[in-house]
Amino acid sequence: MASKDVELGRQAAEVADRVVSEMRSADSVLRAAGLGDLPDHAINGGMLLSALPQDVLNLAQVRQMTTLGATWRLWRRAKNVYAIHPDMASELWSYSVGQLPGELFRNLRHPNPAVVFAQPPVITLTAGGHGRLLAIFFCGRLSGDRLLCLTTDGRMGEIAVIAIAEPLAEDGTTLPPPAGARVAPLEYIHCTIPVEAGTRFTAGDLAGRLARKAGLDEPTDGHRDVVTRVLQIAVYLCSSKAEISLPPAPRSKAAKRGRQRKPRETFLRVGWRLGPQLKAARVRAQEARRSGRHAAAGTSGRRQYPHQRGGHQKTVWKGPGRTIADSALVAPYWVSQDLLDGAGAAPDGIVRPVR
Numbered sequence: 001m002a003s004k005d006v007e008l009g010r011q012a013a014e015v016a017d018r019v020v021s022e023m024r025s026a027d028s029v030l031r032a033a034g035l036g037d038l039p040d041h042a043i044n045g046g047m048l049l050s051a052l053p054q055d056v057l058n059l060a061q062v063r064q065m066t067t068l069g070a071t072w073r074l075w076r077r078a079k080n081v082y083a084i085h086p087d088m089a090s091e092l093w094s095y096s097v098g099q100l101p102g103e104l105f106r107n108l109r110h111p112n113p114a115v116v117f118a119q120p121p122v123i124t125l126t127a128g129g130h131g132r133l134l135a136i137f138f139c140g141r142l143s144g145d146r147l148l149c150l151t152t153d154g155r156m157g158e159i160a161v162i163a164i165a166e167p168l169a170e171d172g173t174t175l176p177p178p179a180g181a182r183v184a185p186l187e188y189i190h191c192t193i194p195v196e197a198g199t200r201f202t203a204g205d206l207a208g209r210l211a212r213k214a215g216l217d218e219p220t221d222g223h224r225d226v227v228t229r230v231l232q233i234a235v236y237l238c239s240s241k242a243e244i245s246l247p248p249a250p251r252s253k254a255a256k257r258g259r260q261r262k263p264r265e266t267f268l269r270v271g272w273r274l275g276p277q278l279k280a281a282r283v284r285a286q287e288a289r290r291s292g293r294h295a296a297a298g299t300s301g302r303r304q305y306p307h308q309r310g311g312h313q314k315t316v317w318k319g320p321g322r323t324i325a326d327s328a329l330v331a332p333y334w335v336s337q338d339l340l341d342g343a344g345a346a347p348d349g350i351v352r353p354v355r
Contacts, residue, residue, distance in 0.1 A: 005272065006221060012083035012118040019116065019135040020072070022186055027069035033057055039069035043148050064188065070148045071112075071139045071162060077150070080110040080266050082237065082244065086119040087279040088271025091120065092232045095329070097313050100235065102199030103319070104315060104325040105159055107238035110266070111150040112139050115233055122172075126189055126214070126222035130172075131165035134186070136230060141192070142337050156195055159234075163189040163226055174220060183192060189226050193234060203228045236270075236314045239327040245275045 030036050034056075037046065057065070084092075120132035140149040143157025151159060165187045168176050175184040191210050194201060199305050204219075207227040210218035219227075236242055316328050 008085065008118045009083065009267075009269075012081075012116050015079075015118065015120065015134050016081050016083070016114065016267075019114070019137075019186075020075075022136075022164070023068050023072035023075070026065040027072055029057070029067055030062075030065050035062065035066075038062070038066040039073050042066050042070035043074065045145060045147055052324075067163070068188065071160070072148060073136055074139055074148060075112050075114055075137065078111050078266065080268065081108075082113050082115045082270045084115060084117055084267050084270045085235070085272045087231075088115070088243075088275025089119075089121060090283075091167035091275060091278045091319070092236055092313075093229065093273075095232060095313050097203060097228075097231050098233050098315075099200055099202050100231065101197075101315055101325045102194040102201070103197045104238050104327060105193050105195045105234060106151075106156070107240070107326065108138065108151050109237075109242075109244060110268070111152045113151075113237070113268075115137075115237075115270075115294040120166070122168070123185060124220075124222040124225040126210070126220060126226060127169065127187075128220070128222065129167060129170075131187060132165040133163060133165050133229065135164045136233060136240070137162040137164070138234070139254060143196070158195055159193040161191050161193060161230055161234075163169045163191070163230060165189065191227055192232060193231070203231050204233060206231070232313070235327045236329060237314075239329065241328065242270070243272070244268050244270050244326075245272070245274075 030038055040046065115136040116139070117133060117135070118271055120134050122130050123133045125131045138151060139160045139162070140151040140153050140156040141158050141160045142149055142153070142155050143145070148160060149156055167175055167184065167187050177184045181285060191206060194198065194208070207219035207223040210223045210227060211217070214223075237244070245268065247267060313327050313329050313336075316326050318324050
């Protein structure tokens with residue numbers, strides 16, 4: 001188990017290094033073009049861009065790189081990286097989130113975290129095709145002037161999200177890099193999560209907003225997929241019960257007295273204990289259904305039809321007057337599993353729940 005965790009940690013660190021390097025390179029390109037002040041303007045305010053260097057960058061590229069550069073500059077203030085265990089990510093993908101209150105998303109424990117996946121899942125991209133979801137960056141944005149900020153800023157009106165994906169070819173392989181490049185370019189998908197008190201929304205609402213920004217009347221499968229996955233992760237991270245912990249301290253001779261290591265990012269593990277437990281529980285439930293294991297007979301009265309209730313994340317309210325939003329993870333569980341016969345079927349006389 002320890003060796004597997006070490007390998008997963010190494011994979012997550014490699015993904016983190018790659019996406020952070022890409023964000024930093026956007027900032028470097030702006031500096032090289034004489035536009036290095038733009039990311040600071042996106043954070044602190046400043047004059048608008050009136051002209052572009054000829055034959056260097058177009059307006060769309062400048063806007064993209066300004067957002068990436070500003071997000072990277074805010075992220076590096078704390079350098080928080082959340083590495084989600086693959087089993088935890090798989091479980092969260094299967095959990096519904098329902099209608100959500102905006103104030104829930106003020107509960108992120110660490111400012112401006114970057115979520116990375118040791119084993120990136122394949123998602124549907126907003127422009128079509130598929131890609132591997134490498135990381136998700138969360139950054140605050142002020143309500144009025146739309147400036148970027150830390151997610152701990154009380155003036156924050158929404159969270160600006162950047163989902164970073166590696167596009168795949170039709171056969172599922174990685175795209176070849178263009179001429180003169182070492183790797184294929186990544187795809188950046190931008191969406192926002194409202195955090196104002198009293199705001200209520202669903203994944204469908206945010207997918208529709210994302211589609212309208214792209215000039216579409218209805219969201220594509222890619223819009224729905226990306227937004228749903230972002231919310232599934234964000235809702236869990238905003239739970240007071242979320243399992244977020246530091247990895248064990250490495251045993252290294254570099255820690256000897258007088259030898260200081262260069263400070264790196266704060267690398268936090270998400271679901272490294274709970275994820276495998278949830279997966280094991282799901283496997284046991286599936287095996288029990290296939291084998292038809294059930295308790296001894298003798299139960300009387302009418303019972304609900306055996307079925308498995310799906311896992312979901314729900315909003316709970318606590319505090320004085322129940323005004324503080326929190327989220328709770330409800331794992332899948334069986335109802336009346338003991339009534340299944342040897343073939344995995346339910347006997348007569350069972351109340352089937354009305355759909």
